[in-house]
Amino acid sequence: MRSAVEARAAIEAAYRARTARSAAFHEEARRLIPGGVTRSVAFYEPYPFCVEHGRGCRLEDLDGNRYLDHLSNFGSIIHGHAHPAIVAAIGEQAARGTDFGAPNEPQLALAREIARRVPSVERLRFATSGTEANLYAIRAARAFTGKPKLLKMEGSYHGGYDAVSVSVDPGADAPDFPHGKVGTRGLPPEVLANTLVAPFNDLERTARIIREHRDELAAVIVEAVTVRGMIAADAAFLRGLRDVAREAGVLLILDEVVTFRLARGGAQERVGVRPDLTTFGKVIGGGLPVGAFGGRADVMDGFDVAQRAPLHHSGTFAGNAAVAAAGLATLSLLTGEEIARLNALGDRLRTGLRVALETAGVRAQVTGMGSLVGLHLTAHPVTDYRSSLAANREAMRWLHLALLNRGIFARAAGAFFLSTAMRDAEVEETTAAFGGALEDVRPMLEARAG
Numbered sequence: 001m002r003s004a005v006e007a008r009a010a011i012e013a014a015y016r017a018r019t020a021r022s023a024a025f026h027e028e029a030r031r032l033i034p035g036g037v038t039r040s041v042a043f044y045e046p047y048p049f050c051v052e053h054g055r056g057c058r059l060e061d062l063d064g065n066r067y068l069d070h071l072s073n074f075g076s077i078i079h080g081h082a083h084p085a086i087v088a089a090i091g092e093q094a095a096r097g098t099d100f101g102a103p104n105e106p107q108l109a110l111a112r113e114i115a116r117r118v119p120s121v122e123r124l125r126f127a128t129s130g131t132e133a134n135l136y137a138i139r140a141a142r143a144f145t146g147k148p149k150l151l152k153m154e155g156s157y158h159g160g161y162d163a164v165s166v167s168v169d170p171g172a173d174a175p176d177f178p179h180g181k182v183g184t185r186g187l188p189p190e191v192l193a194n195t196l197v198a199p200f201n202d203l204e205r206t207a208r209i210i211r212e213h214r215d216e217l218a219a220v221i222v223e224a225v226t227v228r229g230m231i232a233a234d235a236a237f238l239r240g241l242r243d244v245a246r247e248a249g250v251l252l253i254l255d256e257v258v259t260f261r262l263a264r265g266g267a268q269e270r271v272g273v274r275p276d277l278t279t280f281g282k283v284i285g286g287g288l289p290v291g292a293f294g295g296r297a298d299v300m301d302g303f304d305v306a307q308r309a310p311l312h313h314s315g316t317f318a319g320n321a322a323v324a325a326a327g328l329a330t331l332s333l334l335t336g337e338e339i340a341r342l343n344a345l346g347d348r349l350r351t352g353l354r355v356a357l358e359t360a361g362v363r364a365q366v367t368g369m370g371s372l373v374g375l376h377l378t379a380h381p382v383t384d385y386r387s388s389l390a391a392n393r394e395a396m397r398w399l400h401l402a403l404l405n406r407g408i409f410a411r412a413a414g415a416f417f418l419s420t421a422m423r424d425a426e427v428e429e430t431t432a433a434f435g436g437a438l439e440d441v442r443p444m445l446e447a448r449a450g
Contacts, residue, residue, distance in 0.1 A: 007443040011398055012046060014405045021062035022049040041074070044400065044412040054081030057421035059409060067409040068426055068433075070416040074227075075258050075372070076282035078342075079333055080421025086286045089329035090322055098322040106324035113331050114284065114292065117265050120274045124294030125303060126319040130257035130281030131159025133291035134221065136313055137277045138163060141219035141251040143311050144299045149213060151178070151220045151250075153200040155385025157227045158255050158279075162187055164221065166195040169228065172389055178209045200226065200384040201233060203240040214248035219277075221253040224267030229388050230367050230374025230415050235271040242273050251299065257281035257291075262343065262370040264336045270370075283334065286326025289317065338420050343370035345418050345427055352431030360438040362445055365391075368416075375414035377445065395444040402437035 002010070016023065026047040029036040037043045049061040057080045059067045072078065079086065093106060111124045127133045138150055138161075150163055154174065158164035165187055166180035174181055178196035182189070196213060198206040200222075210217060222241060225232050238254075245252040254275035259267035261283050268275060277295035284290055294300060302311045317323070350366045350373055357364050363379035376382045376391040377399070393413075400412045408430055410416050416430075438445075 002443050004443040004446075007441060008398055011402050011405065011440055015401050016046065018065055018405065019047075019049050019061065019063055023047055025050040025062060045397065049404070056080040056082075057419050057426060065407070067404070067407050068429060070408060070410040070418070070430065072417040072419050073287070074282070074411070075261065075417040076285065077287050078261055078283045078419055079330060080419045081287075083329075083333070083421075085333060086326050086329045089286070089325045090288070093322045093325035096321075099317060099320045101316075104319070104321040104324070106321045106328060107319040110284065110324040110327045110331075111292075113328060114280065114294070117331075118268065118278060118294075119265065120268060120276075120296075121278060121294040122297040123300035124292055125300070125313060126315075126324075127291035127293065127313075128289050128315050128317045128320075129159065129291045130255075130279060131161050131291070132315065132318075133257065133279040133281055133293040134158045134164060134253075134255060135161040137253050137279050137293040137295075138219060138221065139311060139313075140277065140293070140299055140302055141253065143302050145218040145249070145251060147216050147218040149194050149196060149217045151196045151198055151206075151209060151213070151217055152180075153206075153222055153226075153385075154180075154197050155200060155226060155228055155231075155388065156221075156223050156255075158221055158223075159257075162191050163195050166191060167197045170385075174386070177205060178213070199386070200231065201237050202384065203237050203244075206237075206241065207244040210244050210248050210250055214250060217248070217250045219251040219253050220245050221255055223255045224259045224262070224271060225369045225372050226385075227258050228413065229376065229382065229385070230369075230372050231382060231384065231388065232367065232369040233271070235273075238271050238273045242275070245276075251276040253277045253279065255279050258372065259369075260284065261334070261339070262372070264334075264339060267369075283330055284327045285323050286328075286330040288320075288323040288326050290320075290323050290327060291318075333420070339370075342418055342420055342422075345422060345424070346371040346373055348424065348427050349373050349416060349418065349430060352427055353434055356431050356435040356438065360435060360442070362438055362442075371418040373416040373418070375416075377414075392445065395441050398444055399437055399441045402440040403433060405440075406433040406436055408433045408437075 026036045154167045165183040168183040170181040180197040252275045256266045263269040280292040365376040365382045367374040378390040380390045
């Protein structure tokens with residue numbers, strides 16, 4: 001059997017051999033764009049392939065290689081690439097003008113559709129990204145409560161905003177709760193004074209932190225499924241969090257930027273929780289840049305410009321007409337029946353990955369909810385960030401590259417976002433490729449086990 005070193009060399013050599021034009025593109029891009037990518041999460045070793053075009057659930061790179069797209073731009077392309085109805089909606093609106101610096105009908109129509117689907121959203125405003133949506137939801141909570149602090153879950157990602165860039169991936173030396181760790185260089189240390197951290201899926205300890213800091217805590221922000229690791233929250237955890245926050249006079253913000261796809265009314269419908277504020281992004285823009293935040297009327301009305309001292313919210317492209325048209329077309333296709341079918345595909349993929357792991361004799365955890373699927377190369381159950389640290393991240397990196405060599409494009413950290421362009425055949429294709437990729441990385445898995 002090959003050694004781990006030999007296995008890594010073989011996987012990388014195969015990748016380089018099939019992506020020569022992407023390698024050249026990357027070197028050219030590096031001369032102008034730091035690291036060759038314009039967002040850090042798009043990079044992986046030795047270099048990312050460059051997409052030439054996408055159709056449905058398939059991508060093709062500069063070298064003509066085709067991939068089954070399980071990344072879907074981190075979950076935003078829910079109906080696959082270049083869906084005819086969405087392309088037509090964008091084109092029709094573009095012919096009338098893409099944006100105007102003034103209210104427009106598509107903007108209001110999209111707001112109505114979101115509010116119809118999500119009863120907790122009594123008022124809504126648009127932004128241009130999930131990061132902005134979370135920024136303004138937090139600002140609204142601070143203004144409404146008059147309190148400065150925020151509580152987030154360790155290991156959760158809520159965008160690049162300073163206040164939430166804390167303990168996203170703090171490592172094994174993470175400080176004791178409720179203290180956090182800055183997530184990147186360039187953040188002022190003051191963010192740690194106003195952002196507290198709690199353990200995901202641990203209601204007892206999280207409730208204790210909320211009660212101890214209730215007099216200075218404006219909001220708790222949480223995901224129903226963590227973007228990092230696709231770890232699902234227990235419904236009891238979210239419901240308990242709802243009760244404790246209400247009791248303490250703290251607002252609950254549910255980040256549905258990724259999870260809105262899980263039910264017609266988002267994850268909050270699925271788990272039976274009514275947050276004070278909800279943030280949206282990804283699928284509501286039809287593949288174009290978008291964000292939205294909304295919730296209780298009394299909280300959101302702080303942005304009403306007719307007030308004496310309204311909260312400021314701006315953004316040149318917030319409520320962009322072309323984006324709203326794409327979002328409306330996307331949601332019209334995202335019926336309850338299609339969501340149920342897509343979630344069932346996710347269940348089948350989880351089952352297929354587990355069968356492949358068992359067949360290969362590899363102990364690992366397959367996590368997620370509905371059409372969001374995660375993989376952790378560890379024998380130990382994964383329920384929160386700290387338990388996920390037992391996973392073999394180095395082997396996962398090479399498993400990702402081995403999957404690319406077999407035509408499967410997933411997130412490098414081990415996540416799969418399904419799209420409605422997929423059927424059972426694509427699930428079978430994925431699990432077959434996964435079984436082969438496991439054999440490619442077996443020497444690394446056995447080296448770790450030893």
